[in-house]
Amino acid sequence: MTHKSMKLKDTLENYTFVLPAVTIFSIFYIIPFIWVFQLGLFDWDGISFSKTFVGLANFKEIFLQDKNWWQSMWNAGYITLIALTFQNILAFMLAWACDREMRMKNFYRVIFFIPPVLSEVVVGMAWRFIINDIDGANVINRTLTQMGFPHLVHNWLSDPNTALTTVAIVHCWKGFGWGFLIFLAGLQTIPRELYEAARVDGASAWQSFKKVTIPLMIPVMVLVAILTVLGTMQVFVLIVSLVGGEFAGHTSVPVLRILASMRGSSRFGYACAQGITFGLVLIIISFIQYRFSKKGQ
Amino acid sequence: MWFKNILLGISILFSALGCSGQKVDSKPTITIWHWMTDRDATFQDLAKKYETLTGVKVNFELYAPSDAYSQKIRAAAQGINLPDVFGILGEKRDFASFIKAGHILDLTSYMEANNNGWKNSFFPKALAVNEFAAGNSYGINPGTYGVPVDIMTIQMVYNKKLFTQLGLNPSRPPKTLQEFLDIGPKIQAAGMQGLVSGWGEVWMIDCLANDYAFNIMGKDKVMATIRGQVPYTDPDWVKVFSIFKQMQDSGVLAKGLVTMINKSAEQLFANEKAVFAFNGSWCVNVYKGMNPNLEYGAILPPQASDKYPMSIWGGAGSSFMVNARSKNKEEAIKFLVWLTGQDQQAYLSRATNNLPANKNCLAKIPEVLAQFARGMEYATHPNVWGVSEFSLVIEAFDRGIQSIIIGEKTPEQVADEVQKVKERELNKRRAK
Numbered sequence: 001m002t003h004k005s006m007k008l009k010d011t012l013e014n015y016t017f018v019l020p021a022v023t024i025f026s027i028f029y030i031i032p033f034i035w036v037f038q039l040g041l042f043d044w045d046g047i048s049f050s051k052t053f054v055g056l057a058n059f060k061e062i063f064l065q066d067k068n069w070w071q072s073m074w075n076a077g078y079i080t081l082i083a084l085t086f087q088n089i090l091a092f093m094l095a096w097a098c099d100r101e102m103r104m105k106n107f108y109r110v111i112f113f114i115p116p117v118l119s120e121v122v123v124g125m126a127w128r129f130i131i132n133d134i135d136g137a138n139v140i141n142r143t144l145t146q147m148g149f150p151h152l153v154h155n156w157l158s159d160p161n162t163a164l165t166t167v168a169i170v171h172c173w174k175g176f177g178w179g180f181l182i183f184l185a186g187l188q189t190i191p192r193e194l195y196e197a198a199r200v201d202g203a204s205a206w207q208s209f210k211k212v213t214i215p216l217m218i219p220v221m222v223l224v225a226i227l228t229v230l231g232t233m234q235v236f237v238l239i240v241s242l243v244g245g246e247f248a249g250h251t252s253v254p255v256l257r258i259l260a261s262m263r264g265s266s267r268f269g270y271a272c273a274q275g276i277t278f279g280l281v282l283i284i285i286s287f288i289q290y291r292f293s294k295k296g297q
Numbered sequence: 298m299w300f301k302n303i304l305l306g307i308s309i310l311f312s313a314l315g316c317s318g319q320k321v322d323s324k325p326t327i328t329i330w331h332w333m334t335d336r337d338a339t340f341q342d343l344a345k346k347y348e349t350l351t352g353v354k355v356n357f358e359l360y361a362p363s364d365a366y367s368q369k370i371r372a373a374a375q376g377i378n379l380p381d382v383f384g385i386l387g388e389k390r391d392f393a394s395f396i397k398a399g400h401i402l403d404l405t406s407y408m409e410a411n412n413n414g415w416k417n418s419f420f421p422k423a424l425a426v427n428e429f430a431a432g433n434s435y436g437i438n439p440g441t442y443g444v445p446v447d448i449m450t451i452q453m454v455y456n457k458k459l460f461t462q463l464g465l466n467p468s469r470p471p472k473t474l475q476e477f478l479d480i481g482p483k484i485q486a487a488g489m490q491g492l493v494s495g496w497g498e499v500w501m502i503d504c505l506a507n508d509y510a511f512n513i514m515g516k517d518k519v520m521a522t523i524r525g526q527v528p529y530t531d532p533d534w535v536k537v538f539s540i541f542k543q544m545q546d547s548g549v550l551a552k553g554l555v556t557m558i559n560k561s562a563e564q565l566f567a568n569e570k571a572v573f574a575f576n577g578s579w580c581v582n583v584y585k586g587m588n589p590n591l592e593y594g595a596i597l598p599p600q601a602s603d604k605y606p607m608s609i610w611g612g613a614g615s616s617f618m619v620n621a622r623s624k625n626k627e628e629a630i631k632f633l634v635w636l637t638g639q640d641q642q643a644y645l646s647r648a649t650n651n652l653p654a655n656k657n658c659l660a661k662i663p664e665v666l667a668q669f670a671r672g673m674e675y676a677t678h679p680n681v682w683g684v685s686e687f688s689l690v691i692e693a694f695d696r697g698i699q700s701i702i703i704g705e706k707t708p709e710q711v712a713d714e715v716q717k718v719k720e721r722e723l724n725k726r727r728a729k
Binding site for chain 1: 368374398561705721
């Protein structure tokens with residue numbers, strides 16, 4: 001057997017090994033993505049067997065005319081911003097606290113991980129009950145009154161100025177456990193010797209945190225940030241169970257818009273174009289985050 | 298040797314069993330998909346009864362909630378996997394799309410057989426939802442394409458006990474919009490909640506707004522608006538939008554109504570926390586489950602004008618369609634004829650507190666249900682209008698009313714915005 005034919009045999013063997021994985025990946029990821037993109041080029045009601053080719057008209061409508069779509073992107077961006085800051089800082093601080101020697105830390109770990117494993121519908125209904133005044137326990141308003149802030153009492157979910165923020169806070173409550181768990185795992189990988197060495201060198205707790213913990217946690221923070229963006233931008237079940245839907249556009253998010261196009265308007269082609277646009281936006285955001293993290297490292 | 302013989306014996310036995318003729322079941326099994334959680338147990342009872350009578354097995358398969366069902370039906374239509382009988386949730390244009398794709402059987406000849414025997418057993422308005430008239434805008438051959446199983450009307454209900462507490466006469470509910478608005482300050486003073494409804498899910502807003510549109514400008518003008526001949530900026534439409542502002546200003550609407558889901562609204566009314574509710578006739582069953590002692594009455598929404606009669610949404614509550622590609626379609630039709638017969642409809646109505654589609658069995662139903670049934674006289678429905686409004690216009694319309702209620706926009710602003718969307722959609726249609 002010549003060297004050339006041996007090399008060819010090796011190559012074919014290698015391809016044979018990766019073929020099952022490539023096939024599965026293509027069937028379940030690549031082909032559906034191409035198919036959705038292809039459907040985005042058609043005017044189709046999702047029922048008929050015939051579709052009308054409209055080229056990039058659906059994408060043009062999304063970018064130039066559909067104000068509701070961009071409002072929903074803005075709303076999702078707002079919730080994501082709160083999740084990236086408030087939720088992740090809270091998750092990091094709690095993980096940091098649980099990583100240290102403290103009493104009942106295992107108990108806290110379990111408690112903090114309960115909200116993420118609950119169904120979004122259950123969380124939405126429970127918080128609706130907690131927040132709402134007429135069909136709920138009105139806990140927040142009662143607490144505000146008891147604390148001497150009766151002027152702050154109002155219907156949090158039905159006020160356009162507070163509805164989205166309320167949704168974002170409930171989302172953070174539900175989601176911080178994931179970040180907590182990943183941060184805790186990351187903190188536990190930092191060698192304790194580094195802290196001891198820093199202490200020997202006379203570093204204070206704050207300096208250890210700033211010079212040891214933060215730099216070593218940057219890859220984990222990037223991972224949590226990417227997961228937060230991907231998870232939060234796609235929020236919708238929580239919104240439906242908290243405020244019933246888009247609330248005059250104030251709690252509208254991209255997935256609800258895609259659903260409205262599919263179900264309300266029977267515009268499957270347009271919904272596919274929205275899905276592709278949304279997916280591309282998420283890919284771009286994740287890519288930017290990844291590039292920033294590389295630069296930071 | 299003996300082991301080989303045993304193996305041989307087993308192989309012969311299996312071969313013989315494998316080659317034996319299959320038992321042929323001459324009676325088919327009919328599969329029906331539906332989303333009606335509250336009616337499932339009764340459907341199963343009726344299916345058992347039908348099997349006992351005819352030997353034909355009927356499988357009612359429940360897929361809830363309705364959103365999930367709706368998606369399942371569409372996916373099944375794409376894969377040509379629809380069951381023998383199914384229901385469609387959606388607008389008339391979705392119904393038309395299913396027919397155009399060849400998924401639904403034209404039932405006209407069956408309805409008209411025996412001197413229109415089957416057809417005449419239904420409330421005409423219940424059947425109308427399933428009919429396509431000659432020259433319809435969807436391009437469907439005229440005919441009947443569905444079988445109504447029950448009917449519904451969407452009206453207002455009021456709590457008699459809370460009416461008495463407010464110093465109002467429970468046997469004299471408000472008939473005019475002004476009378477209704479005058480109750481607002483009393484509700485506020487008593488610290489009660491006024492009208493509750495699922496307006497967070499928006500379609501019910503559309504429903505009440507259309508009721509008032511018919512009342513203020515009449516059917517012809519509403520239809521002309523949908524056809525694009527009358528703008529939404531017309532003073533009559535501004536009046537319709539203004540009604541919601543008047544209601545909000547008078548205090549007759551419950552707090553947080555714009556984000557209220559219908560389940561919460563039903564709980565509030567059933568628990569006697571709200572004076573009024575805007576809900577469909579299905580609520581009779583819901584309220585009975587939540588509070589059997591609730592004393593309430595059903596009324597038409599109070600009239601805003603005496604120029605035209607008040608209209609309400611009503612007609613077929615739920616309908617079943619026969620799969621045109623089903624090999625069991627004849628058996629499926631026989632079952633639907635039986636299901637919509639007088640006895641079965643009466644049983645279904647008694648067991649589920651829904652209004653029967655068969656007009657011959659209204660005699661023995663509870664008084665509240667009868668009040669809803671009387672509303673059929675005023676019933677109309679977008680699915681019988683023959684023309685459909687653009688879904689984006691409906692969305693702008695509903696969102697706009699939510700904005701009016703929360704004080705974010707004026708009726709004029711909303712009218713203007715809705716008209717802009719309408720013009721954009723009309724231009725798109727013209728360009729096609």
